[in-house]
Amino acid sequence: MKERIIGRVKRVNGPVLIVKDIKDAMMMEMVNVGEQRLVGEVVKLYDGLATVQVYEDATALKPGDNVYGTGMSLSVELGPGLIGTIYDGIQRPLEHLMEASGAFMARGLSFDAIDHAKLWHFTPSLKIGDTVKAGSILGVVAETNMIEHRIMVSPHITEGVIASIAGEGGYTVEQTIATIARGDGTQVEVSMMQRWPIRVGRPVADRRPLSVPLITGLRVIDTLFPIAKGGTVAIPGGFGTGKTMTQHSIAQWCDADLIVYIGCGERGNEMTDVLREFPQLIDPRTGHSLMERTILIANTSNMPVSAREASIYTGITMAEYYRDQGYHVAIMADSTSRWAEALRELSGRMEEMPAEEGFPAYLPTRIAQFYERAGLMQNLNGTTGSVSVIGAVSPPGGDFSEPVTQHTRRFVRCFWGLDRQLASARHYPAISWLDSYSEYLVDVANWWQERSDGSWHESRERIMDLLQREVRLQQIVKLVGPDALPDTQNFILEICSLFKAAFLQQNAFDEVDRYCPPEKQVKMLNAILAYWQRGSEAIAKGVPMVKIRRLKAVQEMARMRLSVPNDELEQIDRIQLRLERSIDQIGGIYEH
Amino acid sequence: MNTKAQTILAQGDRRLLSGREYRGASRIDGPLVYMRNTHPIGYGELVEVVASDGSTRFGQVLDTSDEVVVVQVFEGTDGLSMPDTRMRFMGEPLSLAVSEEMLGRVMDGLGKSRDGSTAIAGSVERDVNGEPMNPTAREYPRDFIQTGISVIDGMTTLIQGQKLPIFSGNGLDHNHLAAQIARQAKVLGGDSEFCIVFAAMGVKYDVARFFIDSFEETGVLDNVALFLSLADDPSIERTITPKTALTLAEHLAFDKGKHVLVIMTDMTNYCESLREIATMRGEIPSRKGYPGYLYSNLAELYERSGKIGGRPGSITQLPILTMPNDDISHPVPDLTGYITEGQIVFDRSMQARGIYPPINCLPSLSRLMKDGIGEGMTRSDHPHLANQLFASYSHVKDVQNLASVIGEEELTTLDQQYLEFGTFFENRFVKQGFDEERSIDETLDLAWEALSKLPAEELQRLTDEEIAEHYGK
Numbered sequence A: 001m002k003e004r005i006i007g008r009v010k011r012v013n014g015p016v017l018i019v020k021d022i023k024d025a026m027m028m029e030m031v032n033v034g035e036q037r038l039v040g041e042v043v044k045l046y047d048g049l050a051t052v053q054v055y056e057d058a059t060a061l062k063p064g065d066n067v068y069g070t071g072m073s074l075s076v077e078l079g080p081g082l083i084g085t086i087y088d089g090i091q092r093p094l095e096h097l098m099e100a101s102g103a104f105m106a107r108g109l110s111f112d113a114i115d116h117a118k119l120w121h122f123t124p125s126l127k128i129g130d131t132v133k134a135g136s137i138l139g140v141v142a143e144t145n146m147i148e149h150r151i152m153v154s155p156h157i158t159e160g161v162i163a164s165i166a167g168e169g170g171y172t173v174e175q176t177i178a179t180i181a182r183g184d185g186t187q188v189e190v191s192m193m194q195r196w197p198i199r200v201g202r203p204v205a206d207r208r209p210l211s212v213p214l215i216t217g218l219r220v221i222d223t224l225f226p227i228a229k230g231g232t233v234a235i236p237g238g239f240g241t242g243k244t245m246t247q248h249s250i251a252q253w254c255d256a257d258l259i260v261y262i263g264c265g266e267r268g269n270e271m272t273d274v275l276r277e278f279p280q281l282i283d284p285r286t287g288h289s290l291m292e293r294t295i296l297i298a299n300t301s302n303m304p305v306s307a308r309e310a311s312i313y314t315g316i317t318m319a320e321y322y323r324d325q326g327y328h329v330a331i332m333a334d335s336t337s338r339w340a341e342a343l344r345e346l347s348g349r350m351e352e353m354p355a356e357e358g359f360p361a362y363l364p365t366r367i368a369q370f371y372e373r374a375g376l377m378q379n380l381n382g383t384t385g386s387v388s389v390i391g392a393v394s395p396p397g398g399d400f401s402e403p404v405t406q407h408t409r410r411f412v413r414c415f416w417g418l419d420r421q422l423a424s425a426r427h428y429p430a431i432s433w434l435d436s437y438s439e440y441l442v443d444v445a446n447w448w449q450e451r452s453d454g455s456w457h458e459s460r461e462r463i464m465d466l467l468q469r470e471v472r473l474q475q476i477v478k479l480v481g482p483d484a485l486p487d488t489q490n491f492i493l494e495i496c497s498l499f500k501a502a503f504l505q506q507n508a509f510d511e512v513d514r515y516c517p518p519e520k521q522v523k524m525l526n527a528i529l530a531y532w533q534r535g536s537e538a539i540a541k542g543v544p545m546v547k548i549r550r551l552k553a554v555q556e557m558a559r560m561r562l563s564v565p566n567d568e569l570e571q572i573d574r575i576q577l578r579l580e581r582s583i584d585q586i587g588g589i590y591e592h
Numbered sequence B: 001m002n003t004k005a006q007t008i009l010a011q012g013d014r015r016l017l018s019g020r021e022y023r024g025a026s027r028i029d030g031p032l033v034y035m036r037n038t039h040p041i042g043y044g045e046l047v048e049v050v051a052s053d054g055s056t057r058f059g060q061v062l063d064t065s066d067e068v069v070v071v072q073v074f075e076g077t078d079g080l081s082m083p084d085t086r087m088r089f090m091g092e093p094l095s096l097a098v099s100e101e102m103l104g105r106v107m108d109g110l111g112k113s114r115d116g117s118t119a120i121a122g123s124v125e126r127d128v129n130g131e132p133m134n135p136t137a138r139e140y141p142r143d144f145i146q147t148g149i150s151v152i153d154g155m156t157t158l159i160q161g162q163k164l165p166i167f168s169g170n171g172l173d174h175n176h177l178a179a180q181i182a183r184q185a186k187v188l189g190g191d192s193e194f195c196i197v198f199a200a201m202g203v204k205y206d207v208a209r210f211f212i213d214s215f216e217e218t219g220v221l222d223n224v225a226l227f228l229s230l231a232d233d234p235s236i237e238r239t240i241t242p243k244t245a246l247t248l249a250e251h252l253a254f255d256k257g258k259h260v261l262v263i264m265t266d267m268t269n270y271c272e273s274l275r276e277i278a279t280m281r282g283e284i285p286s287r288k289g290y291p292g293y294l295y296s297n298l299a300e301l302y303e304r305s306g307k308i309g310g311r312p313g314s315i316t317q318l319p320i321l322t323m324p325n326d327d328i329s330h331p332v333p334d335l336t337g338y339i340t341e342g343q344i345v346f347d348r349s350m351q352a353r354g355i356y357p358p359i360n361c362l363p364s365l366s367r368l369m370k371d372g373i374g375e376g377m378t379r380s381d382h383p384h385l386a387n388q389l390f391a392s393y394s395h396v397k398d399v400q401n402l403a404s405v406i407g408e409e410e411l412t413t414l415d416q417q418y419l420e421f422g423t424f425f426e427n428r429f430v431k432q433g434f435d436e437e438r439s440i441d442e443t444l445d446l447a448w449e450a451l452s453k454l455p456a457e458e459l460q461r462l463t464d465e466e467i468a469e470h471y472g473k
């Protein structure tokens, strides 16, 4: 096939090229530049010129180099074989890159994203004569032990009748597994692989209201600031406050069916850590390795900045594809600030007018577009699936008033603000209970009420109220010392400090503590509130607070997150009972 | 003519044209020289710039187009004139001929001999920009380096292959600390021979002298390669110095299997030089005038550390930076902290109180310590012990604040115990001598001694067994 030259390089300014002699280049067309065939994308067309963004290091590109068109938009391959793979920002499998160029990444290499030669065992679920429409599930492939891959009719094919369909057996993703006869008499061949442009959301039938929480196993999140399946959340925090750890924990233990983890402009070793750890971790719900439900994208901070810009779209497109199959997908983007900075750098090189802090004026639009692709959807094929987005934000200087944090806040409904002081005191996760909020509380309240004998909502309100009162009391203590407060108020400080140590803190490295099931969260919260209740009553009777806080059962309560295994929750009831009894006992002495 | 023939011709042209000389700059602005009417020049290409007196300097192409090529000259543009400046475009990016022979030598920022002895003949040519390491090729670093410094080993443990910067301030003792680490670093029971690559950017001669003397005293100078681009060298040279140094480090670590410790000082000067170029080119600045790509640019340096699966060597980075105004939220420390695997933060008030090393452990962090400490690596009580020290010391800070308001006498007994713990911690655990080397056991025992100033009930991060074994002993 003759290659189509769309133009020649006129200027090279880092990853941004100006290309001249443009005739038929298309907007957003994927191109190859120079004899090294570096991958790029047309981002602007004007006056016979094009601006092209290259996804690889531009060294040695020069004026006059040919630019070859590919005739299609920057797209990803979708089909069985995605899960368990680690990709760069433009869906090149890093394992293959390593085989081809060793430990350091060479340029100009291209690979299929999924193995085109591998045989997958396909089982048809439709037969000849069945009518199909966009998204219809033709059959299934067991992609991993955990994920049944549902082979769908492409969204481009709106309607038709199955003219032929493959029998059960092994097929590659390139082979035709069905032919569909369309109303206009034409026939289309369908394989197990689709291509989809990354910057375009995949169509759905309808958006559904959210109602089920995405359980993360992190108490401060699930109990205080829950996120719903299909929801969006931002985790802003200065360096070292725990964004990555929080996202790793969620990727490991949350109850989504599939995880897409995007390392967007962050550290190489963090991705190595995931690659090393995930295959060994066992999903408590299915008993299989976590890698069997995970897709990784690693476009680390030292990899080309334009591929970093593309990486989050690559990730969310794959997430949408599994959503279309009826799965609940959670995507973590660490960090969206690096993505925004990539936008800023590219925009600067294109000499666009900057708005705030050098960011382009379209920054908020791009952020909104990204988060809008999340949601709980009624898919074209009638299944329900969701994409939840958990985006880390890295504000310069840890200052939340900067543009990326501020704009992200406008488009997400849940906010887990990380606090530098908590992190310094090694209170992890350092999610501030004062700055954070969740707008999903109402949406998920029913779910929790059903699992807590109707206590969740009120318990949560009570503890939040105590935490607010603590702030005011602490201000007084700072001036006069805790001894100046009456025991009734000192007890609030005591309860809050216990709640922080025993409930809010959670050790990601502890075998038991790293995942806390909802039932345990409910019991722990209620036990602490029972302590508050009984303790307050006793203090009202004149029992000195020191007597109460020294009780052995209080110490036990402080350790229950670590000491009570997740399948022996009745231990918490027993601790609570012992505590209530001990308080009653002391109370008895003071009553007379 | 078909495309293939065109390609061959184009490549042939290039070979003929590379090295071709042009005379006459169209503009000179700071470190940048603009040249018109050249053959097509590659982005990032190496340029030899010849001044009217025949002396040569090196430069790199920053922007190239049909009309004009923008060259950044590393040795600065002093003495260049528009009509007489000649340029040779070398057809390939700036490279460094690396070899083990560079250990024991003093070089400039471009790797040219600076010690007056013979020229340095490298054996392998390497692009100084390096290539990104494939994350799948990395091996997660987990070998504990004993620095002999309690607050580091105990609380912000350094791991072989880590990038752990020192956030310091002008006039603070970071040089002593870096030299002490370089002297004392060892991997227990492992291959502990480190060689050192030292890059100085814009620091004064006496700082370089201090390090050279310190290496000489301990007899390791033969194992040190020094790349010096000092305060009176052209500012632009600083932008290439760390790249040159890391290129050698990569060769030593990944081709020769050595464990390399890279000390880079002062990263703030490096960033300032980048800002200068950016401003000169009229780029849109982000915070405090630094270019928007500062993060990526720093990452391209800091990420050149670590280990590769199946290969023996490692690169451990110890960058030093001075925080302008002691402000940790300044873009240089801030962006560094976002890239490196933790940070060691200096505190001026501790130095004023005579505490060396003046490390404030609360904002300090080692992200890799979790996998490098504990049973079989340091000691089984280490993880909980470190946690407890952080928690207790952070409470000390609250108590100190309270004491300054209501007076020490008004504090509860418990809080007074905290103050006592704090004093012991700072003056005995953190504070140590320039030459004092403590084993990890000594460090951990000292930590227990400090914590024993507190009632055992306060030690909630430690298990009952650990307390039974070590508390008050």
Ligand SMILES: Nc1ncnc2c1ncn2[C@@H]1O[C@H](COP(=O)(O)OP(=O)(O)OP(=O)(O)O)[C@@H](O)[C@H]1O
Pocket: A237, A238, A239, A240, A241, A242, A243, A244, A245, A246, A266, A394, A428, A429, A430, A506, A507, A508, A509, B337, B338, B339, B365, B366, B367, B368, B370
């Ligand atoms: N839940 C946790 N449990 C235990 N340790 C934690 C937890 N969260 C954070 N940490 C500690 O804090 C360190 C920094 O956390 P993390 O890498 O997640 O920060 P970050 O916010 O992603 O920083 P950056 O923006 O620089 O990437 C970790 O290496 C770990 O030591």
Ligand SMILES: [Mg+2]
Pocket: A243, A244, A245, A266, A334
């Ligand atoms: Mg992080």
